[in-house]
Amino acid sequence: MPTIQCLDPHIADLIAAGEVVERPASVAKELLENALDAGASAISVEVQHGGLTYLRITDNGCGIAPGQLPTAFLRHATSKLRRAEDLAAIGTLGFRGEALAAIAAVSRVDIFSRERGADRGASLHLEGGVPGEVTETGCPEGTTICVRDLFFNTPARMKFMKKDSAEGTAVTGVVTHLALSHPEVSVKLIRDGVEVLHTPGDGQLRSAVYAALGRDFALGLLPVSGCGGDISVEGFVTKPLNGGGTRARQLFFVNGRFVRSQLLTAALEEAYRNRLLKGKFPGCVLHITLPKSTVDVNVHPAKTVVKFQNERAVFDAVHYTVKDLLTAGETPAPKPVQQTFYRSMTVQEYKERQTPPPAEKRPLGSYGSAPAVHPDAKLPLRDSVSPPAPAAPEPREEPRPAPMPAAPATFPAAEKPVPAKAPVPEAPIPETPVPRRNTIDLPLQQTLTDHPAPWRLVGEALDTYIICQDESENLWLIDKHAAHERLRFNALKQRREPPMSQLLLQPLAVDLEADAYDAALASLPLLEEFGFSCEDFGAGTLLVREVPSDIRPEDAAATLEELAEDLRLGRADPDAARDSLLQTMACKSAIKAGMHTSPAELRALVDRVQSGEIQYCPHGRPVAVKLTRYEIEKMFKRA
Template sequence: MGRKIHILTEEVVNQIAAGEVVERPASILKELLENAIDAGATQIDVETRSGGISWIKVKDDGCGMSKEDALLCLERHATSKLFSMDDFSRLSTYGFRGEAIPAIASVTKLILATQERDCPEGVIIEVHGGTIIRVEETAGLVGTSVSTSSLFYNLPPRLKFLKSPRTELLHLQRQLIFAALSHPEIGFRYNHSPGGKGGWEKGEDLRQRIISVLGEEWEKELCWIEREDEGFRIYGAVSKPGVGRPSKEDMFFFVNKRPVESKSFYLGVIDAYRNSLMKGLYPLCVLFVEVHPGEIDVNVHPTKKEVRFKREYAFRDFVHKAILGELSSYKPFSSALMEEKGYDRMLPDSSKAVAQKSSCISVEAQMEELFDKQPVFHAKALEDNEQKEKINPYKIVGLFSSLYIAIETAEGIMLIDQHAAHERVLFEKLLLQFESMQKHSQKLITPLLISLSSTESAILSHSLPFFEQLGFEVRPFGLSSFLLESIPSGVKRMDYEQFFREVLAELVETDRQKKTARFYWQRDIALAVCRQAIKSGDPLTKEEQEELVKNLFACKLPNTCPHGRPTWIRISFQEIEKRFGRSGPLGCTMKGKLF
């Protein structure tokens, strides 16, 4: 019989490689922008037509290339950024694989024009479908210009999978946004036909660039973060508690200024907002992480979008703590003012937490005792005349609709949802006390025999210490069966086997992402306080309103209830004056008292 295996031609190899690198016009723009940034550009201009399908041009004022380098960059795996495997631990550039330009040239009609600085001549190279058509020396060029046209003209099946020009334009603009956010020092100009013109000036700082790229409305919805620990540094902007969007499109992640997709990064952020954002909403964020190149692997996929960390759990925990710390610092009033008035000391100290419980006490009994030990209002504090005479950073106006407490502050009027506020107060007090207990499990009267699949059994066998941390006591009982003898104390369910399977399923689905017992306590305590908190229509005296407001503002996260709903909203005096027509030159101001 004849030979069936053969070597693919170079043309076919290049087109296969292009399929990994060039998915759509935005893939081309991404690679060309990264090359321009790596070349030290301070100004990058982008032109597109028909969503990049018919035309893309990227021009930069970077270092440029010699004729020899320009010809060599069209060869696969030709790069100036990597020489040996040791260089991966020091990699600081976007590109390193040497695949982008030849892949792009194999599925488009490409023109490369470049000239090195301090060099009298440049070169223009034209390539159609991977074949060099023209090489011409020229002069008067600055930096590098790369234009592509007729995407997938030689691969009609791939062309059919492209979306409409409008959809492709949205993907192009997102790549521009990634590049502009990661390098505020670089100027960008773009001209989309159709789609309009725009750009961002070079020399901006990160705060200016975020606002100029994403819009001024972002400025009042963001708080700024910068933390460093355990070899990681994180900085950027995240949305305030309670502020979110129904889509993940406004979450931007960068590692060493590289736009990335990282499950650990994403989950660290989501975990931090678990009790600060309503279900179905996602936070806004533009976050940068700096880490030693040796701690990450960027060579996961030819597109270089995915990045992996050597210490995935440590990184996720770092992100979670950093953002949660920033969210906790965001208060309705300045921390200095709260401390001055003593409102930062309203919550009980951990040393006063509930006494240790035996593991045999039922969950229901523990919850009831915790609620009994934490009355909604503290009459003794209200009877303290000196405390009453302190100057508050607010003044309670009253209660309306039997639900909303109205208070006057220096900035305007705040409306507080008494049910949501009480949920937050009870949630933080109960969580603090629950965490102080030494025992976190309760024995089952009759152990449950649970049969698992081979995959579940393998994961559980390697994760038994983790389940013990949560409060489960599980031991093998046969080839793929286990005995469930104890469950976490914070579980308020009758179907314990179902709960155990839910936890195990989360481990399987999230690739064994680390969850702590705190996560499960939070979930059940949040449900408990919703039932126990004061409701709409419950009458509160003026003293009870004052005590509830004080306890709310002393919470770590006073801006939302445990389910993510806002506990308060503020209407500024400026907005009130505007509504009454008192903000103009002929009107009066509430503070200036001009009539």
Template sequence: MGKISVLDKQTAELIAAGEVVDRPASVAKELIENAIDAGATAVTVEIQRGGILYMRVTDNGSGFLREDVPTAFLRHATSKIHAQDDLDTIHTLGFRGEALAAIAAVSRVELTTRTAEELAGARYRIEGGEEIGLEDAGCPEGTTIVMRDLFYNTPARMKFLKKDISEANAVSAVVDRQALSHPEVAFTFIRDGKTTLRTPGDGKLMSAIYQVCGREFAGSMLPISHELGGIWLNGFVCKPTACRPNRNLQYFYINGRLVKSRTMMAALEQAYKNAAMVGKFPACVLHMHIPYQTVDVNVHPAKMEVRFSDEKRIFDAVYYGTKSAIAAGDVRPQMQLGGEKTERTTWSNPKERMPQRTAVRAYQQMLPTVPQAPARPDADIFLSDVGQRAVQTNVWNPALDIEAGEEPAAAPIQASRPAESIPADPAATAEEAPAPPDGAFPSADADAVPAEEAAAPADIVPAPADMQPAEQAPIQLEEPPQPIRVIGEAFHTYILVEQGEELILLDKHAAHERILYEELKKEEEPRQQLLLTPEPVRLSREEYAAIMENIPLLRKAGYDVDDFGGSSVMVRALPLVLSGTDVKSLMAELAGGFMEQRRTALPQRLDWLYHSVACRAAVKAGNLSGPEELESLARRVLSGKDIMYCPHGRPVAIRLTRKELEKQFGRIQ
């Protein structure tokens, strides 16, 4: 007897269903797409227990004819394509004819539907792929599908589902994305009896963005409308100052279909290069309309991955469209100078730009007041006997650096290019769009360091001598640490310290971060700073869910955050070391971190939270520090407490012995 046999229908159905349905969110996606394809203008999604126990999707679309209902639950049964040639011009969201069959194979499904031509509707029940019955029913025009007990017949699949709240958040994210894909459809999302989303369905993308992402996010967006060789791009991108710590709010749509496209992502981020801060990522809601035959959506059953016939044209359309939007929205932010608020100025005419000397004078007014430092000694004093005396330098006065020609990083003296300088067509200029990266994207890890720095020796405390047996070891008094002398600061980042026969370089940010991290971990009761006025923060629905899920951890770290309803949280207190921090950006950063850490255990998540507090509160590299601050940091690091690495694993200090230095100068062999 041969070893190869054909699988029975039930087993084959369960295997095939796994490609389409892996969690409640995938069920919601398929049912919403069917509703949109049916011409619905209103869609309601209701779930209980994360959508595992119960999910209902109701629409006012065209509905099913009674005789078509049983057929619709057969695999590869569809009304959207009829022949092979139709695959080249797919204009609907669904077309594979697998969704209803896959859902019915792993759950209990009840469908109620009626078309405009029929007087009575139909109710159809199917459980685990087995038909239960079809009967007449009174119902409005449209379709209602109720799914119960997902994976009731496949217990092995149940164990891979997450907690109810996590599954509910995933369903919520699906509804959000679909609402942004079709603003002409009014979406309602009901979660455990509570309505958490309602979009107007007025056809305006900004209305949907406002409801899904919140007022603050909507207010930070710039409109984009661009055409390039038959490719239409419209939607919104964020202002460079509103970039976020992660890519969670990047939404790309091709002909109304949500897609994952590395080409579009790379073009978007390349357009923000030199405009956004390092480690920040632009947010967007971009709709691209291209000829159907130029994109292949039949790549994966989930229909999220697509292939383009001309990747370069897609890249150029997103790149130039985004550059134009950024330039058109180049508005100078308001700032306080001498107690008076400056006017918001859009540089539309190069002749109207502010004279450079005025901008420099404004920058100098913004410089912080620092204590008067001693005069800089003659720069030509380089002592020949480096081993006997340290070079006397003074680095405390920032004005000296400006006079030396160093351009301040924050000096607002150069206006961005006007909107007219960005061509609508790349062919109209000699400037070429950058080539799309080969799948490599900038890392969000702002603490990455070069390999040379990471390999530098960090042990600044001598290893103890070999221990003798306890009964023979003489009693020795612990030698006090050798006195230190802070020489100065290099590059506003590294503290130069002389200790005994060694010259030590300390990374002030890494050192301070480690000190704060250890202090936070040792606190039994976190020290808090109450806000003068509790501050409400509106988040995206995914961010809100991530914050609410981690409220106990936030309180352990010193935050006081409560639910404020409507995807908003109320922040009442921050860790003491974060006093004065911008609360809105902090909450968005924490939410993004929690979403990335959702698979880690609670102790590791709390440890990450301590890291984030310490990193934010630590003195920043590149910022000027006073002599007292440098002295305090150096003494705390070199006091014998073995602070050798920052929480990210980078070395805190490297050392150079006097002997090594004299070898470099040829004083000894």
């Protein structure tokens, strides 16, 4: 049986170093956190060859007493913890007491430190963890640590290091995170003799973002601030149009510590739902502050993973703070007066809804102005429009036919012909309204002399883009498909009545991929809720018997394929799956680019866009582009 014995201290140090020091960036992180905990207001970092051969960090913090320099490099030696209770509310960044010992074990270290107010400082050299003599030396107040030849005594680790450029980039990332986590500290990074980062340290997060992440990113940010209970959220988020291709610019800081959290990422992206292009991700620099006792930072050796005591409260604080900002400029959609398109009505109900008040009733055929509408009143918009009833033909004198035999007593007698100058009878009223497909929703009631709008419809280009001019002499190009798609999406999302379905003359067999097929089978009730009556036909095929009335039968197969794919991707989140289904249905039922649209329908769309109700399509694309008069005149060299 093998003998159990204690490890040699040097081997133990190497093992600890393997957990703490993965690469030069790990060294930079530990030393930078110590500098912040020492109260530094200015930190300088200098790196050569990615930090493998040379890494120097200088701060103007409180410094270390000469007699404590050797103690600082012992394992489990720290000035930040005294009692076991301190572990439950950690407010410092570095606290393990192993960082300096681990770094010294695998490198050559020189440290120079001078306490504030002291006449002289002290220095110490360590090689492979073995300290030399402490000597007096002249140095500025604060601490400077030089780390050379990292992993010189552990060549097995060296072969896993990447190129100098990659290691240097990792160090830059660590310095950037520190600069953003503490904008009150001036941080400077010199990489291979070139200054690549310098923050002013003025306490303004925007200044730190501008210096660390660049001008273009900083200009695409929106300030955000909010709180929920004892949790506060402050910082910046990207505009919906400035989404990135990765999540690299999602930077979260909890109590001043950079963290990676799926919870915070989900809260942020949920707030951007239906506002970003597919494949784009929001960016942010968010500071979340909460009581220290409600967050556990001692989960991962690198301290970049944390656990929250109340995850739901943290999620809601981030989610609603960002969502409130994004929806602040959007006008809520007006509540529809009626939504009868998706359900049947009796003839009496239809008459009551369609017949104007008796005082305003006019014979059909009289041509005059409709009841006046207050200029400030917004006309309610219907979810869909029923076609007007055909006008009755003008009566005229006809030769009277020969008398006919009297009708049987069981049938009502025929009415007499209408005199030529008698009022024209009202047209027959259909029992159910007939839906129109691919049309833009119009107001329920319009006057023949509408009040002036704060914009003017100029026309339409390429049967796709609406052109209008607002009262500030700005020219707007509006994508009518994107705008109508958002309009349809909002209407579908607000709808409470079940949709009206149309029975297909012949059932439609739709072949699906295996995963999408399984997802669709598991969600047949949800599909039925949206108007699709489907059943399993076996071998990856669904048999469709009914589709929503606002989906053309020829589009049914493609629509169901997209819905099944949406279900496959979002089956774990019912709300996300529902929104994906509504997006697909809105896209399929919206008017298409290239289709002819009447001026009245164009005006209805422009009114929704100019009011601020519609800004983005459900997939995040902008619906309108504004050109100022100056921009246009500049194109023609007038400005």
